[in-house]
Amino acid sequence: MSNEERILELLFAESGKDDDELSLRSGVKPRQQVNQICRRLEAKGLITRRLGPKGKILNYAVHSWETAAPLNQALQARAKIGLDQIEAGKRGLLQCEPVRTLFLVPCSASKSDGGLPHSTGPRLTDHLSEAVKTRLIQARQAVARRAYLNEELLRPALERYQGHFYQVAREKIREARGRGIHILIISGGYGALLPEEPIGNYEAAFSSNWWPKGLLSDVVQAYAAQHKILSVRAIVAASTTYQKAVASIDWAAAGIDDVVVVSPQVSGGGQ
Structure with a gap:
């Protein structure tokens, strides 16, 4: 499984995570790599990235229940x-x-x-x-x-x-x-x-x-x-x-x- 697939699978299961949380949960490091992956996924229309209540960008799978x-x-x-x-x-x-x-x-x-x-x-x-x-x-x-x-x-x-x-x-x-x-x-x-x-x-x-x-x-x-x-x-x-x-x-x-x-x-x- 690629790092991109690993991040996307995690977001379908637990949407609304910031890049730091995704790095920790997925094991994909460094955190900058997660940021790049999420930007690519957003460009493909597979996720959205929005500012959360604590001022950090959160990632949401487009088809997620969350x-x-x-x-x-x-x-x-x-x-x-x-x-x-x-x-x-x-x-x-x-x-x-x-x-x-x-x-x-x-x-x-x-x-x-x-x-x-x-x-x-x-x-x-x-x-x-x-x-x-x-x-x-x-x-x-x-x-x-x-x-x-x-x-x-x-x-x-x-x-x-x-x-x-x-x-x-x-x-x-x-x-x-x-x-x-x-x-x-x-x-x-x-x-x-x-x-x-x-x-x-x-x-x-x-x-x-x-x-x-x-x-x-x-x-x-x-x-x-x-x-x-x-x-x-x-x-x-x-x-x-x-x-x-x-x-x-x-x-x-x-x-x-x-x-x-x-x-x-x-x-x-x-x-």
Whole structure:
């Protein structure tokens, strides 16, 4: 086995290591040789190199589970899955290419007040075709009154939602988004949105009867096509409108045949 293969194999097993750690773990010395190898692997698109929290460059295998590791705690909190099942998830349930996987989660009945009159931030509509974008905007306008939507003050969805799932997973989701993980929130007031999307306050769980038939499916398909999504992992409670919404999406039309839905037996959205 070459030194390059040894480094790559180690990163697939334990991603997020700096050059010094890789040198120590792999036995490849001096450390400068590891640095050169990692730069070559990055140039080939096999790994990425990013600045870590302690100021050192960390190496990540492109297809490694560790790219999506911040979602481990979020998944465990939502589905009450034990650590042994999380480990199994690495091999099965969540065995996927993280940066080309779309995670779907529900909104929360519990929300924070406040915000800013004008708030900038990414919006899901920026990732859609003009036709689908227009339909979603029109549908949101039609639902606004029924959902008691108040947009006088705006906050990012990730900060607006205050249910248990978001209290536990907020920072993990934020970290995952920073690493390029795709996450959409199924929302009673907005249909679907990005975690960073500025939203107002509203009082509504997702109801398929309020939204045009097939719209959610078209929105998710458009987003998936834009980002070349290969897999979907949805975390929604069983026997809820959120679970039914996910089930209604025409994944085959989006060219996606790897879909896993985690449905814990709890009520409501993200609570």
